[in-house]
């Protein structure tokens with residue numbers, strides 16, 4: 360088999376009425392005010408992404424809100440329910456759901472994803488997260504959220520159990536032979552009998568293998584523990600990158616960790632999330648960027664939202680003109696610690712007061728993917744060729760920008776051969792160029808019979 364040319368992968372991330380950092384996105388008159396719970400809106404975005412030959416649509420999620428949460432988080436559809444609807448209105452687009460390993464059980468998640476696999480014909484993906492919203496504990500009968508070591512150890516075991524359950528049936532488990540009245544070949548059904556530190560699961564799962572074998576595993580989490588989890592089980596990695604150098608550092612770190620674990624780094628796809636700002640000229644794009652960033656944010660919302668990485672600690676209780684309260688970091692141990700540490704370090708390195716920290720975070724800033732369509736295409740190609748990324752998750756933010764990306768930037772990238780012009784496959788694995796995981800029992804039997812032949 361000849362190796363396929365390396366091409367950039369494209370994901371679309373939907374933030375409906377506005378996610379973190381853009382609480383006023385919904386003021387855009389081209390966005391329905393109920394976008395985050397409007398299935399017609401999602402269906403249309405998925406159709407547009409598929410028309411532009413995107414690899415996947417990515418649905419973010421969390422299980423805890425406060426009145427200060429961004430509009431999209433306040434009122435939105437549950438990812439797997441939503442993706443089941445999108446599965447029947449699309450034919451090639453990958454469908455990636457964020458689901459936490461901290462507040463679910465492996466059997467439930469394995470079963471639901473296996474169902475989406477069959478409904479979509481092998482297009483599902485799972486963004487494995489451990490939850491940074493510590494308050495979710497209170498919605499799941501726990502006093503407090505797990506600490507980092509526990510939540511990531513539980514996350515790893517969770518995924519391994521789900522993968523074990525997905526092997527419950529081998530490819531040929533169901534002869535469904537009316538003549539011999541044989542529905543199941545019981546030698547091809549396997550109980551997992553998992554007994555681990557966090558889960559005990561007997562199995563088998565009550566749903567068979569899909570056209571791509573198993574859902575694609577994505578991972579998002581940037582701490583030491585998070586990167587190790589990604590390097591161990593991630594086939595796609597969702598991340599952030601502010602510069603090409605930062606992107607390359609993360610890329611090399613993650614792929615190096617995976618190689619050290621005996622994995623092929625080429626089979627891991629690194630996809631940072633980005634915002635794009637496109638104008639007729641580079642300078643017009645910068646004006647659009649400044650304008651949109653200014654109108655999407657304000658100080659009061661940014662001050663309230665600052666609490667999220669710190670387990671929704673309320674920073675409004677502090678003197679705005681006193682030094683940034685570093686002591687708040689203790690709350691982050693059960694929150695989004697990596698993000699909180701970055702903010703605390705920024706404040707410390709610059710001797711910022713709380714006000715200056717919030718002002719800095721919410722101030723408009725030039726981003727890497729802003730310019731005329733050709734400039735944005737150049738930037739993307741440069742990052743891709745410099746191996747700062749393998750793909751991009753483009754935010755479905757302002758409809759005008761989302762449209763310009765699809766209609767003006769994607770065609771340039773297609774012409775240059777950086778992205779596809781036609782889908783290679785009807786499965787997500789097939790389009791991402793990822794191998795189909797072999798069923799462990801089939802593999803063991805084949806190995807045994809080849810040994811017997813020697």
Ligand SMILES: Cc1cc2nc3c(=O)[nH]c(=O)nc-3n(C[C@H](O)[C@H](O)[C@H](O)COP(=O)(O)O)c2cc1C
Nearest residue numbers: 419420488489490491579580581582585597598697
């Ligand atoms: C790009 C990216 C996207 C993420 N998306 C989600 C999400 O949708 N839901 C969620 O609960 N956590 C999400 N996370 C958070 C991680 O699962 C993790 O809980 C959090 O980042 C704290 O862990 P860390 O310090 O390892 O990053 C995301 C993280 C990153 C980097």
